[in-house]
Amino acid sequence: MKKTKSRAKQMLLASTLAVVSWSGAVQAEDAPGMFRSEFLQGNMGWPEVTAKARAEGTVNFYYWGGSDIINLWIDQVATPALAAEGVTLNPVRITSTKDTVDVVIAELAAGRGEEEGSVDLVWVNGENFFSLKQQNALWGAFADRLPNSVNFEWDESDPRSLLNLRDFGVETGLQEMPWSGEQYVCSVNRAHVPVDQTPATFAQLKAYLEANPGKFTYVKPPHYLGNTFVQSVLYAHNPDGTGAAPYQKSFEELGGAELARLMEPGMEYLKSLEPLLLGGANGSPRYPENSDELDNLFLNSEVHFDCKFGVFANHNGLITGTYPEQAEEMIFPVGNMIKNKNYLTVPLNSPHPAAALVAINYFSSVGAQASKLQAAGMPVGLDLWRLNDEDAAEIAAAAPPHYGVTQQELDANIAPDTNASLVDVIEATWLAVIERKEDKPLADIVAQVSGELNN
Amino acid sequence: MIGTASKLRDIKAINPWQRLLVLAMAVFTIAPFAPLIIQSLAFRWAWPNILPTVWWFEQRQRSPFPLAWDYVFSPSSRVVEATINTLGIGITVTLLCLVICLPAARVLGQRTFRGKNQLEFLIALPLLLPEAAIGIALLMIFIALDLAGTYVGVIIVHLIPTIPYMARTLTSVYQGHGTDAEDHARVLGANRRQIFFRVTLPMILPGVIAGCLFTFLVSTNLFLLTFFIGQGHIVTLPTLLFAKISGGALDATGAGIALIASVPGVILLIFTDRFIRNYPLAE
Known part of the structure; x- marks a missing residue:
């Protein structure tokens, strides 16, 4: 009763205000959760997922929007590519991922369950993933079930799979897909040092x-x-x-x-x-x-030094004018340059889960990873040894330059996260x-x- | 106040001390804009250089992506969407606020009743509460009501801090006018509608404009409430700006967005100032 009343009030106000883009339309074809259980049980082929994604239409992608070059890549490359697959990417730029995690948890607490939330896709890692996992707010173990999952190492017996299966030591349970692999790299100002x-x-x-x-x-x-x-x-x-x-x-x-x-x-x-x-x-x-x-x-x-996560932070700093002209990377601390991955995940109450999966599949493709590397300076999240020579060469060609160090030196000094x-x-x-x-x-x-x- | 403004126009009529004060005021008002404008045109601007070492237009050709104003005016900056949202929400909030506050202010300004002082205090109360406290508490309720992340929700929440300003302004306007002119009109046979539109409104119009100006400016500058209730779906100039400056450092695009965000207020201030000064009924 209350809900219909508030909805009526909204419609009235919305129409009088001539506010266009807001729409509370909810798809209600099939029972919430049907798609989730069918997909996770393996009863659904990829063509069915893409068909449902096109029916859902939109994917609300929440990501940290503080970087102009990432924003540009999302708008100029990712959005048109997904539009070609029949899915409209709605990028929601946020200042802190924790806020989005709080929204998801608040929605679930307010009784907005499966397919009734507002967040479809989140860029996440570490504690924020841990919070979602602890609150049972994750959609499910999808990561090895997408067509582009072949680009990643999922075999636990291979120690190189660790970064795909553990996020800050927490088991991902295949509930998030690696998006980018970062390393803690320090830059030095050669004008002084x-x-x-x-x-x-x-x-x-x-x-x-x-x-x-x-x-x-x-x-x-x-x-x-x-x-x-x-x-x-x-x-x-x-x-x-x-x-x-x-x-x-x-x-x-x-x-x-x-x-x-x-x-x-x-x-x-x-x-x-x-x-x-x-x-x-x-x-x-x-x-x-x-x-x-x-x-x-x-x-x-x-x-004289600037330490942060970013294999290409030095390059990005130079092309955006936020680093001094003579900034160079350095190998520091030797043997202990922490590397981890960041991921894409789907919250349990995602209103467009199929579209979210299609988007994640796109983001995991060689083409998307290579163009993200080149345009936004974000290292790839996929595992290079899983690729054929041609794809590996595409990634290698897309990498921005290093300054003062080589990729081999960076790779030789990796340490895992805590x-x-x-x-x-x-x-x-x-x-x-x-x-x-x-x-x-x-x-x-x-x-x-x-x-x-x-x- | 309008009287002083017209006197100040003749700068020679005031003594040197006053002139110095006017200069200081001008410096305080205009000075913050200078570094903002320079920053918006800079590519690399490091301490202790007084001006940028590399300007945006020097780097422009070499940059693989749009820089500074090029980014601000590109669709990716969302400045257009944010401006439309900010203005739309601001205007709607102002009109709703006016509709709510006009009758309330009339009663508060021209009648006496028990508990009136307490009521006036209650109306001012939202101004005393921190925005964050209101925002978080309301978010839970708005989620349950399906209002979170909607324009309607944002507009409703903007009414909370704006109604006190509007109510205060209009109350003092009504107090200043009394009911004599309206009584005359009624005696001469005007109906309520005619009285309001032909007598009351023209009389209180400068006050209404001033109240609207404040409401609009408050609404267009609200960050925290917009962010909580809009859930990031609804981008306004303040939320866009906050994402750019949360690092404590303002880059060129942040400075550009800040300048754009100040444009509606500046235009409106000039417009209303002229209007009120030239209004025939102004004292």
């Missing part, structure tokens, strides 16, 4: 900063860029010398005491780095809130030790923050 002074290890970074105080900072945790920097410090300072290996375990497997023991030297290093960071000489080091702020410090020569259950504990520990300057044994802090997180 000659090649022979470029640090390759954390000890060398500290030595450089002792000679040039204040010329480095990193994005503040809990931003994922800050977390990633802290993780690479922890890997490099692992007292057992096993690097990233123990950080692949979950918090339950590892235990708080063991985690504290592993973290101790890394946290000591971060503490000793504080006075050498930007503004650290006055006792208040400045940690930028996000990568744009750090880019600006880098552009203005306030810092387990998502540890990420929360590590970020809370950083906040306690570095930001609040709590002067307690690290084991106590880890025990305290992990206790708080579990409640």
Whole structure:
């Protein structure tokens, strides 16, 4: 009753206001969830999916819209390509993926179930995927069932499948499709730092900063860029010398005491780095809130280095004018340049699930991945060894240039991401030790923050 | 106020101190626009350079994609869609707000009744609540009502912070006029419709215009409520701008969008200022 009344009110207002593009039309041909269960059980061929996608018509794609070059690629390449398949891509640009996750969860809480939501497709990874998974807000295990799934390694016995099957250590359960593979890469401003002074290890970074105080900072945790920097410090300072290996375990497997023991030297290093960071000489080091702020410090020569996720961040920074003219990439920290993937997923209450699958299939194609690489500087998410020579050559030809380093050097220094259950504990520990300057044994802090997180 | 404005036009009639103050006001008003305009034309502008080291038009030929104003005016920037949405929502909100507030303000301005002061306070209350608190609470309700992500929802939510402004302005306008002229008209045989359109409205028109101007400006600058209720579906100039400046740094396209976002307000201010100054019934 209430619903029809509000709908009538909407129609009335909408028509009087002559507002055109809004439409509350809901498809109601078949029972919600039918398509989902049929597809996931394997009872549906791809032609049936594409036919249903054309009937659905639209796909609402929520993605971080802060990059002009990504926006341009979506509008100029992806939208027309999907239109050719009979699906209208409706790109919804967002500032924070968490907001969209919140919308999905709020909708489900408000009783908007299967096919009744508003989000069809989200660009996601890490904690945001973890939240959706925890809330049972994901559509299902589709990732190995699309025609272009052949471009990815799904065989668990092959260790190279890890990045497709685990997102920050969380099992993806095939509920998200890799879109792009990124690496944590630092750039250096050659106007200030000659090649022979470029640090390759954390000890060398500290030595450089002792000679040039204040010329480095990193994005503040809990931003994922800050977390990633802290993780690479922890890997490099692992007292057992096993690097990233123990950080692949979950918090339950590892235990708080063991985690504290592993973290101790890394946290000591971060503490000793504080006075050498930007503004650290006055006792208040400045940690930028996000990568744009750090880019600006880098552009203005306030810092000499800029670390963030982006295999082609240096190239993108140069062509958009956000990096200084003499910016070059560097291999730092040697052997611990964290690599991960980001993904596309479908929420449980996606109103156009078939169209979402068709869109994901398009985004996973060699052609789309190559043009995204070339135009938007986003590395491919597919696995090159799965491609035939011709396709692999197409991808290779599309790659933007590197500056000062080679792709082989970047590939030789890869480290995996930290387990998502540890990420929360590590970020809370950083906040306690570095930001609040709590002067307690690290084991106590880890025990305290992990206790708080579990409640 | 209109009196002072006309005096200020003759700058020689005021003493040097006042002249200095006028200059300071002008600097404060215009100065923020200067770096914005330069930034919108820059490709690379780093500290400590006073001007960009590379301008947009120098880089233009070399760039593989549209830069700065080229991007702002390309369909990908969504500036056109955002401008249409902003203006459409702003105008609709202003008109609805006027329809709601005119009768209310008349009662508040010309009648006395018990609880009137409390009622006036209640009307101002939404201005005291943080936008974020209203937004999150309403989002849940609007989702349940099917209003989230719709123009109707956004328009309704824009009424919340605008009604207090409009109601206040119109109340003081009615207070200032009394009911004498309307009483005369009634005695002379005018009906209610005639009284409103021939007597009341012309009298209060400058106040109505001022109220509308404020409502429109508030509506066209609302970010948080638009973002929450519009769910990103409804792009307005403030939501577009926020996505560009959330990094604390404004790039050339962000600066361009900011300049475009300020255009409707500037045009409207000039227009209404002229209108009110030349209005025959203005004191």
